[in-house]
Amino acid sequence: MKTLPALTETQFRLTAAAVFVAVLPHLLRLPWLIALPVLVLFALCWLQRWRGGTRPPAWIKLPLVLLFPILIIFHYGNLFGREPGSALACAMLALKLLETDNRRDARAAICFSAFVLMSALLFDNSLWITALLCAALALLLAALRALESPRTAWRRDLRAGALALAGALPLALCAFVFFPRLAAPLWGAPTDTIARTGLGERMAPGTMQELLIDDSPAFRVVFDGATPPREELYWRGPVLWNFDGSAWTRPEWLAAPQHDGTQVRVRGPRVGYEVTLEPSERHWLLALDVPLLAPAGAVRGADMSLVSRTRIDAATRYRMVSAPNYELDPVLSPLHRRLALQLPPGFDPRARALAQRWRDEFKGDPGLIVRAALDMIGAQFTYTLNAPLLGRDSVDDFLFETKRGFCEHFSSAFTFLMRAAGIPARVVTGYQGGYFNPIGNYWVVRQSDAHAWSEVWLEGRGWVRVDPTAAVSPQRVQFGARAAAGASVPWYQADWLMAMRNQLDLVNRFWNDAVIQFNALRQQSLLTPFGIVRADYPQLMLAMLVAGSLLLGFFAWWVMRAPRRAGDALDAAYARLCRKLARAGTVRDPADGPVTLAARVAARWPARGDAQDLITQYVSLRYACALPAPERIQTFTRAVAALRLPAATPLAAQSS
Amino acid sequence: MNASAASLKTRLFEAAELRLPALTRLKRVEALPVVLDRRRIYVLPTRFGLMLSVLLLVMLLGALNYNNNPALLLTCLLAAAAYQSVFTAFGTLNRLQIHALRAEPCHAGGELELGIHFHTAARARHSLHVSAGAAQIGFDLDADGAATLRIPAPHRGWLRPGRLRVSSEYPFGLFQVWSWINPDFAALVYPRLEADPPPLPYAGATSPAFADRVAGDELAALRDYQAGDPPRNIAWKASARRDELLVKEFETLRGHEVVLDPATLRGLAYEARISRLAAWVCMAETRRVPYALRLPDVRIEAGLGDAHRHACLRALALAPGAAP
Structure with missing residues (x-):
């Protein structure tokens, strides 16, 4: 076998950098059990290179090759799937670097890093990550170039890589836009879940805390007409009925569509809007209270929550119509009434006693009881994200001991009190408010806008929304969770930072719209202006070929075109001078040297010496020194530009 | 195995060129x-x-x-x-x-x-x-x-x-x-140089001692260095003064020349004769002994210097039996 020459220092460093950059996005995500050994491998690699660079012997490599699959199986349980697969790929890539000492190894490592780089996008495909990874491609290309041309400096390699990438952008966009998408996945769609924060079907004290400090967008909304006021923006999510003493949950059977008397009477205007949901790995669709229809592929439950039949794994867009003023369920079915009054026996005796006292005091008048509860909460309680921990009787502890908490504490305690007082009540979770982006004219609602409130059923009015949090902290509803939390917000939610981030969200939205959600339908609409109404595979392929050929044709022309002009700046200036003279009537004969030309110019214009001077200058610049100074050429060029000659008279033109 | 495959490839290629020049x-x-x-x-x-x-x-x-x-x-x-x-x-x-x-x-x-x-x-x-x-x-x-x-x-x-x-x-x-x-x-x-050639074949009864004197003495002049001059002829002291390389030119002594003729080399194979003659040409040039070359179809009169050496070596290189 022919032995290949060893890598130079620059070649190896660029290759190692490319591999490291490919692994980096994964390292931040991998569990330390795997990330740490991978980092150690990189350190080993550096050490080995520093010590002289011999290949590690088999007795070191073999255990390492076996170690990683074992670690991965230990952590994930198997080797296949998105997460364990990418972890294995990272480990193998780092191992490959350890034994890379010639060009073939380096090329294989770089090829594989491109794959690992792409797989990072399966976990996070936000604009920033994608842009970073595309920039990393430039590093990969630079490493490939260094392998090919070992004698150049790494800066030139990097520049060449970046230029190649920039030049590839048009062709890449063309392929991206026109490449036919798959109607159905070729193999099983990913089933492993990425842990994302989001609304759950269970609410226990403290479960929402993680959500309230998470700034990632939950969904974006564009209203057709005027936007309802901010304090009325209650985005309805899962409705929780069951309480077991510590957590509120949603009965499973309510997911099915109900036709047993659920009805909505709309009062006042309807509001139409379009929601773009970020992937949540859950089934919930969010809608403004109260939704009047269910989007395609989703059902509206008896409690007016929308559930999609498929999990929301990719950004999803749907149109909705809601009625801000409504009357929901004027008649409550016995089943629902029983559910809405259910309480776990043996929990929270003090709260039950308080509710019983109100019931006696107000003779069972629901309106007065609600008022009394809100008054109590508003007078004695504090809104804070740093709520103290609660014991077994969580409602009692909260109502009578700690008195500090946020939306889920308030709605939980309030709903409990209402039920204990004999008023049907339930907890509604969802989002409240949002941020209006005036440039993009849309609302962005973040995870930190998550909220929980209550609904009580009143005779003659149906389900009525009561937000106990608003009683404690009106700012929460008017200005959002951050304003309400005051000093307890994390540093990255500072006002000015949030304002900036809300503005920047425009870019994310564009990315979502233009790239992530680009699908077969949008592909077709792109072709409609060209008369292709139903774009199928052959037509898309044809479009791609035509556009691609045009681009490639342009590049081919660019490469093969003749060099623009022979000669240097001095020649160019002299040519300009000759053109000026020709316009003035003294046409240079091809056989004329500059001295002959100067003599003719002198004969033609005996009175003025400027043109003649310029020719003499050219002669001294061109022939009197090997390499004229650039400043002198510049001076000459400017003088030529400034030269004014009289226009040729017909007689002069004839005589010359 | 590999070599025969390679030669087969070469032969195929040559055949293709012969048949399909277009x-x-x-x-x-x-x-x-x-x-x-x-x-x-x-x-x-x-x-x-x-x-x-x-x-x-x-x-x-x-x-x-x-x-x-x-x-x-x-x-x-x-x-x-x-x-x-x-x-x-x-x-x-x-x-x-x-x-x-x-x-x-x-x-x-x-x-x-x-x-x-x-x-x-x-x-x-x-x-x-x-x-x-x-x-x-x-x-x-x-x-x-x-x-x-x-x-x-x-x-x-x-x-x-x-x-x-x-x-x-x-x-x-x-x-x-x-x-x-x-x-x-x-x-x-040029022909291969014989590795260890015998002494120059001086005409008549010239002694090696005389030859040595010819080679070493009678410094006549200094001239500019030319590619191919032996380094030991460089006049280092004079060169250092003039900032350019100078070479010692020796007096050529007429009448004491060598005639290089393959016919005198009996008992050697044809290519070996040419090898030896080539080696002698170089030897005579370094010792500054004028030399003449007598080949069956080329005669070069005695002389010295780069041009003469190249002419002789060229004649030897192109002597019958050379690669076309």
Whole structure:
């Protein structure tokens, strides 16, 4: 076998950098059990290179090759799937670097890093990550170039890589836009879940805390007409009925569509809007209270929550119509009434006693009881994200001991009190408010806008929304969770930072719209202006070929075109001078040297010496020194530009 | 096994050229300068390029299957950059001009240093490779310049480097562009020098002592250094004063010359005679002994100096039986 020459220092460093950059996005995500050994491998690699660079012997490599699959199986349980697969790929890539000492190894490592780089996008495909990874491609290309041309400096390699990438952008966009998408996945769609924060079907004290400090967008909304006021923006999510003493949950059977008397009477205007949901790995669709229809592929439950039949794994867009003023369920079915009054026996005796006292005091008048509860909460309680921990009787502890908490504490305690007082009540979770982006004219609602409130059923009015949090902290509803939390917000939610981030969200939205959600339908609409109404595979392929050929044709022309002009700046200036003279009537004969030309110019214009001077200058610049100074050429060029000659008279033109 | 396969390949290639000159377009010898253009530049993906395209296909399938548009965008970007590198590769050879080949004569058994002179048309040309047979060299050209290819020269006579293959895998090693040139060029290879030749055959009863005196004494003048002057003749002290190399010129002593004639060398094989004569030519030149050459069809009168030496060696190189 022919032995290949060893890598130079620059070649190896660029290759190692490319591999490291490919692994980096994964390292931040991998569990330390795997990330740490991978980092150690990189350190080993550096050490080995520093010590002289011999290949590690088999007795070191073999255990390492076996170690990683074992670690991965230990952590994930198997080797296949998105997460364990990418972890294995990272480990193998780092191992490959350890034994890379010639060009073939380096090329294989770089090829594989491109794959690992792409797989990072399966976990996070936000604009920033994608842009970073595309920039990393430039590093990969630079490493490939260094392998090919070992004698150049790494800066030139990097520049060449970046230029190649920039030049590839048009062709890449063309392929991206026109490449036919798959109607159905070729193999099983990913089933492993990425842990994302989001609304759950269970609410226990403290479960929402993680959500309230998470700034990632939950969904974006564009209203057709005027936007309802901010304090009325209650985005309805899962409705929780069951309480077991510590957590509120949603009965499973309510997911099915109900036709047993659920009805909505709309009062006042309807509001139409379009929601773009970020992937949540859950089934919930969010809608403004109260939704009047269910989007395609989703059902509206008896409690007016929308559930999609498929999990929301990719950004999803749907149109909705809601009625801000409504009357929901004027008649409550016995089943629902029983559910809405259910309480776990043996929990929270003090709260039950308080509710019983109100019931006696107000003779069972629901309106007065609600008022009394809100008054109590508003007078004695504090809104804070740093709520103290609660014991077994969580409602009692909260109502009578700690008195500090946020939306889920308030709605939980309030709903409990209402039920204990004999008023049907339930907890509604969802989002409240949002941020209006005036440039993009849309609302962005973040995870930190998550909220929980209550609904009580009143005779003659149906389900009525009561937000106990608003009683404690009106700012929460008017200005959002951050304003309400005051000093307890994390540093990255500072006002000015949030304002900036809300503005920047425009870019994310564009990315979502233009790239992530680009699908077969949008592909077709792109072709409609060209008369292709139903774009199928052959037509898309044809479009791609035509556009691609045009681009490639342009590049081919660019490469093969003749060099623009022979000669240097001095020649160019002299040519300009000759053109000026020709316009003035003294046409240079091809056989004329500059001295002959100067003599003719002198004969033609005996009175003025400027043109003649310029020719003499050219002669001294061109022939009197090997390499004229650039400043002198510049001076000459400017003088030529400034030269004014009289226009040729017909007689002069004839005589010359 | 490998060697026979290689020779079979060569024979097939030669047969193809004989039968299908239009297809290979390589047979004709052409005059320099040669400018490479799209009519004679060939492009094919390398093995690494094919490997990358398989990987890109896998990435494409993955991105499409997971319906992940950013991943698809990344794949497209890499694919487009890889594909467009073919233009850069083509541009590496396009308009490259080979305007001269130069080679100083060498002796058989050594290596011919073939200087290949390029005009780059004001573009930097990266990682060019030139090969002729087994000899090959890689280099970069930032401006007009030359590369030196070392070709083994086994036989005396004319050496034709034959077809030169100019190729490049710049920028990413995904495509190879190459072009063949078959320049009208031949370099002269002087005969092999006999390793340990006997003393010079002085005419008559000249003694070796006399020969030594001729070689060492009678310093006549100093002259400028010329390529090929033996280093021990350099007048170092005088050179240091003048800032340029000077060589001691010795008086030639008329009447004391050697006549080099293969007919006097009985008992030696034909090529061995030529080898010895060549060695004697060089020996006589270094000792400053005038020498004459008598070949069956060439007679060169006695003389000294570079031109004389080259004429003699050339006559010996082209003596009957040389490579055509």
